[in-house]
Each structure stands twice: as C-alpha cells, then as structure tokens.
Amino acid sequence: MLEKTKMIPFDQEPALNTETLMANLGMTRQEANALLWKMFDDGVVDLIPELNEEKLS
Structure with a gap:
C-alpha cells in the first residue's frame, strides 16, 4: 500500500x-534589519509589500 506524502512547498521567490x-x-536582528x-x-x-503584509497581520 502506498503512503500519502506531503508536497514540499515551492516558493518562486x-x-x-x-x-x-x-x-x-x-545574523542578529539588528544586523539583519x-x-x-x-x-x-x-x-x-x-520593502513596501513586506510592510503592507505586516499591517494586515
């Protein structure tokens, strides 16, 4: 019997x-920022798309 496997998510970017x-x-948080x-x-x-996503959360 075949087991179901999870697909690995693939992000284009x-x-x-x-x-x-x-x-x-x-890196530290300060270095990364x-x-x-x-x-x-x-x-x-x-950074605008990233900042807009943060507002939605």
Whole structure:
C-alpha cells in the first residue's frame, strides 16, 4: 500500500526578511534589519509589500 506524502512547498521567490536573514545567515536582528535597510536605500529591494503584509497581520 502506498503512503500519502506531503508536497514540499515551492516558493518562486524566497522570502527576504529579518527572520529569514537571521535563520539563514546567523545574523542578529539588528544586523539583519541594517542589511535590509541598506538594500532598500540602494534600491535593491522594495520593502513596501513586506510592510503592507505586516499591517494586515
């Protein structure tokens, strides 16, 4: 008899936020936030969608 398996979720774009930076790169919260703001200031990322999601929670 075959067992049911769970599908592994596949995100087209990996999440780039404070928590994922802390978990994947071993950064502190302050370092992760500083990096995100630098990337925002340099025009690499747009934080608006992330901030809008936070408002909904």
